Amino acid sequence: MRTNVAIVGAGPAGLMLGRLLDLAGVDNVILERKSADYVLGRIRAGVLEQGSVDLMERAQLAGRLHAEGLVHDGTLLSFDGDSHRIDFKALVGRSVTVYGQTEVTRDLMEARTGTTIYEADEVQLHDFDNSPSVTWRKDGVTHRLDCDYITGCDGYHGVSRASVPATALTTFERVYPFGWLGMLVDKPPVDHELIYAHHERGFALCSQRSPTRSRYYVQVPTSEKLENWSDEQFWDELRRRLPARTAEALQTGPALEKSIAPLRSFVAEPLRFGRLFLAGDAAHIVPPTGAKGLNLALSDVAMLADALIEHYGERSDAGLDAYSVNALDRIWKAERFSWWMTSLMHVFPDAGAFGRRIQRAEFDYLTGSLPAQQSLAENYTGLL
Template identity: 55%
Template structure:
């Protein structure tokens, strides 16, 4: 068969790319090795930048997001026995974040693509990339050849897309942190109206939420810890020890129905393009979740790629395609720095007392200086897009 754009991966990047291309009159096929049930239930990030929300709403897939998402106009930094609110409405007027699970975004996009007659194929077997450096790129999916003009690799860090680049072409940059995050979903109403980022001598903790009845928590844990080592009782005891550090705050508890451990690291692959093959989202970059940038970076990549491909079909211009990698990487590295900054600001490291005092001094500066707080706020809610889409 033939299509215009072959997309590998039915996560938020691949599905949104297919949807945005269809709005521009560009046909695509999305292939995914996992089942629809798996990708719709896979728990990932839940903080959407202002620009991400605006993109989804403008694309006609934000109805449920607007109805069920939880807008937040600030976050709390908790340390030293006190809470300090970073007020988005004051520091970056008109911009906020919305808490809405990534799996919910995926459900909305799948429903929209299928309702529009989009070609989304789940449970495929082997996928291989061919001819990326030619004018006739194609995929082979379970023995079937799919000819196309462009291939979009939206298949995550372990997918086939980045591995299809020629040996030695990609320069990899990586920072591995000496701890992991234990993530927990619990059937309990949130104990606060906004996210709480807590720095303690016991380690970092994050209080978040997914809905008025479901809360999301994270704990900094040693690298190598296993989920089996963290029974519910231990999780709640540690969350209470790290979050109940200000007068009058009590953490509500409830049944835990999902938990997992994720190592923290930052990763960037350069370039993000090889011929007619373009990487987007986790296939090209990973950020520690402290800055809440993973899904949002994928959306930013897709906006740039959509505009570049649509321009090529409309005018034959190659400027957007040629600039794709550099354009995306500018935002990627800004997000890498912000995520690193938030991680080093709030986590406990095995460092000398001098480094610990520096960390506390930096926290004092961020929570007392309007200029420093504004830097955090404008990066957290997401820097404005250009006019690419």
């Protein structure tokens, strides 16, 4: 087999890249080690910046998003019960749209016209300095795909970044001493917008998937075990951390899904190695506090798609040559914002009384300063 672009990974980043290339007439093949059902079954958050909504429109896939997505013009921040709404629309003239990553993936999968190979085992990348190819095994048979370029969209634990020699790669990482215990429930959201709450017992987040389905999170130590949390224990802890009026309005119910996600910040540099490009979680991880993970991945592949389309359409490599630098510039700004939001809203075990007072001073400065609120709104809704 031969194609122009081999895409490793059929998550939203790989599928979006494939979709944009398909629309431009650039041949591509997507390889995915998991089954289609497994990919579609992964439950992930989805707060889309305006740029991501625009990208879905460019991909001709925004119909269901506009019909079912929940547009949020702001968000509520709470610190020890004191609350302040950040009005995105008034501050920067933009909004975000809540539309689950699972739904983005579903739209992309259903629209896929190119070749996607699921359950591709033992994927290996070869000779991406000169004449790249990818091999894999399926049904006991080894297959080979020759290509012009390989794009690694296969996540933090994928084969793409692992294929790069350690001497060619620099990584930056911060592992946080806590995670998020999340619970999905078929109950209406407690508020029409997201609520971020700081409390001395830990962070809490009230999120949502639809007008009838909610997702809630509480900060827990990294050592915490899921089996230690009954539904009732979760609801009791969540209520303790929320403003009193919000806690009273909370509708509880049995968990549809419950999980613990660790938090980390991670960046790999550079993002190009000969004819191999990294994008999405293969290149970077952000803590979910700033709602940047999916948006960064979509931004990466939009930039990469433009560069590949330019290469095949205009025979110019300017975009490909600039991809790593330009993508990393946006990535680090998103990393900064996600780190800042995480630092403001969470309880850090070793911060002590001084650290708590600094967090309080930061919250008071934010809520009392219009420029500070504009900065938050600009970053949260997406830097242009």
